[in-house]
Amino acid sequence: MKKIIFINFLIAISIIFFFEVSIRLLDIVELQGYDDQAFYSENGVIHSKPNNSFKVYGIRSKTDKNGFRIPINNFSYTDNKKSTLVLGDSVTFGVGIEEKNTFIGILRNSLAGSNIYNTAIFGHNIRSYLYILKKNHKKFKNEINQVIIFLCLNDIVPYQGAIFQKNKVNNNDFQNIIIKNSLAINLNIFLRERSALFVLLKGILTNPTERHYNYMRSLYDNEKNLVEFEKNVKEITDYMIKNDLNYKYVLLPYAHQVKNNCQEELLKPQEIIESIFSNQNIILKNYTYELCKSNNKNDIFIKYDPVHLSRYGHKYISDLVIADKIFLIK
Numbered sequence: 001m002k003k004i005i006f007i008n009f010l011i012a013i014s015i016i017f018f019f020e021v022s023i024r025l026l027d028i029v030e031l032q033g034y035d036d037q038a039f040y041s042e043n044g045v046i047h048s049k050p051n052n053s054f055k056v057y058g059i060r061s062k063t064d065k066n067g068f069r070i071p072i073n074n075f076s077y078t079d080n081k082k083s084t085l086v087l088g089d090s091v092t093f094g095v096g097i098e099e100k101n102t103f104i105g106i107l108r109n110s111l112a113g114s115n116i117y118n119t120a121i122f123g124h125n126i127r128s129y130l131y132i133l134k135k136n137h138k139k140f141k142n143e144i145n146q147v148i149i150f151l152c153l154n155d156i157v158p159y160q161g162a163i164f165q166k167n168k169v170n171n172n173d174f175q176n177i178i179i180k181n182s183l184a185i186n187l188n189i190f191l192r193e194r195s196a197l198f199v200l201l202k203g204i205l206t207n208p209t210e211r212h213y214n215y216m217r218s219l220y221d222n223e224k225n226l227v228e229f230e231k232n233v234k235e236i237t238d239y240m241i242k243n244d245l246n247y248k249y250v251l252l253p254y255a256h257q258v259k260n261n262c263q264e265e266l267l268k269p270q271e272i273i274e275s276i277f278s279n280q281n282i283i284l285k286n287y288t289y290e291l292c293k294s295n296n297k298n299d300i301f302i303k304y305d306p307v308h309l310s311r312y313g314h315k316y317i318s319d320l321v322i323a324d325k326i327f328l329i330k
Contacts, residue, residue, distance in 0.1 A: 033057065034095075039121065045131050046123040057096035057308075066139075069118045071099045071108070083115040083143045084327055085136055087129045088150035091252060091309060092120035096302050101311045106318035111327050117144075126155040126232040133236060137243060146246035146328045149236070151284075152307060153216045153254055153269045156229050212306035213256035213266070220269045230276045237282055246328050249277065252309075252317070253288040255301040262292035290320055 038054035039046050048067040053060060064070045064077075077083075086092060086104060094102030100109070104118045117140070119132050129149055137144060219225050240247040251273060257266045270288050277284040291300055291313075300313035309317065321327065 034122070043131060045128045046121050048121050056093070057302075059096055059098055061093075061099065066117070066136075067119075069093055069099060069104075069120070071105065077115045078112075081115055082145040083117055083140060085133070085140070085144050085147045086116060086118045086120060086150070087124070087132055087147065088118075088120035089124040089152060089154065090120070090122045091152050091307055092118065092150040093122070094314060095122075095308050096305075097309070097311055097314055101314060103309070103314040103318040103321065106315065107321060107327060110318070110322060114146075114327065115143075116327075120150070124155075125157050125159075126151075126229055126236075129155075130232055130236050130239070133239060137239075137245070144245065146248075147240055148326060149247070149249050151249060151251045151273070153213075153220075153273075154307065156216070156219050156225050156269075158219075158225055158228065208304055209255045209259065209301075209306045213254045216254065217266075217269060220272050226272065226276070229273075230280075233276060233282070234280055237280065248326050249282065249284045250321070250326060251284055251286040251288065252307075253291055254307050255305065257288065258291045258294075258297050258300060261297075262289060285324060285326065287317065287320055291316065 034056045035054045038049055038052055040049055041047075048063045048069065050063055050065050050067045052063045052067075053072075055061065060072060062070055062072050092104065094104065099105045104116060104120075108116050117136065119136065124132070133147060237247070251270065253262075253270070257263075260266055267288065270286060274284060274286060291297065294300060294316060296312065299310060300316060302308045302310050
């Protein structure tokens with residue numbers, strides 16, 4: 001009896017190992033792990049540690065002396081050129097994608113007339129951008145001539161520092177009954193960082209693209225969140241105007257919206273954000289509809305990921321940004 005149990009155990013382990021290896025070799029899904037030791041919190045805002053090398057979603061990433069993401073090999077900024085400060089979250093950081101293939105990396109190579117300082121990292125929200133803007137404008141005051149802010153729907157999240165909030169769970173997250181258990185939370189984190197099979201099964205069984213969208217959508221029904229969002233947009237814009245900085249805002253959608261052809265009932269967050277910007281006479285470039293026009297909309301995002309762009313998605317965004325001359329080159 002023990003021998004049968006042992007043999008069955010070995011067979012089960014072998015099957016799991018086979019699927020794990022196959023999923024990784026076929027690149028079906030991305031691991032969802034990152035080294036939280038590569039980041040630090042300053043006044044509640046997340047920053048990457050400077051001069052560091054670490055993995056995010058299985059891809060090696062590198063930072064410069066300021067903690068900004070840069071290409072892995074043979075990179076240096078160009079002296080005596082105006083610089084662009086880029087603000088954003090993990091989407092703009094480009095998780096799961098080599099830096100050279102992210103839209104910032106592509107722009108870095110395509111637009112040689114300006115240095116690009118990519119401050120984007122996990123956990124940033126609209127409030128984070130104000131702090132990062134002020135800090136880096138003070139540091140590079142005579143160098144930065146423009147600021148580009150890439151917004152996502154999750155910028156309305158009312159707390160900062162998602163990297164150090166692993167146990168902070170929303171009410172609609174991964175199976176309410178299970179997720180409230182701290183052991184289940186920690187097991188979920190452990191497996192998503194190490195097992196492609198787990199990420200695939202979780203994606204198939206729990207539909208994370210819809211689940212995360214629904215949570216973000218609910219935040220736009222909270223008047224307090226909207227007031228705070230509008231206040232921060234105004235403060236950021238007023239600061240840039242006061243300091244004579246060229247600036248642009250770009251809004252990127254969620255996967256659930258794009259994969260469902262931008263159905264009107266799914267676009268309420270964009271409508272609210274556009275209204276906030278319109279009321280303040282601030283120009284906002286909303287790329288939601290452009291992504292929905294793609295003939296390959298199912299390839300724009302990392303598989304089973306609610307918001308992060310695939311390599312194809314990054315190229316698609318870079319083409320839009322170049323065509324619209326979002327970056328001012330001097």
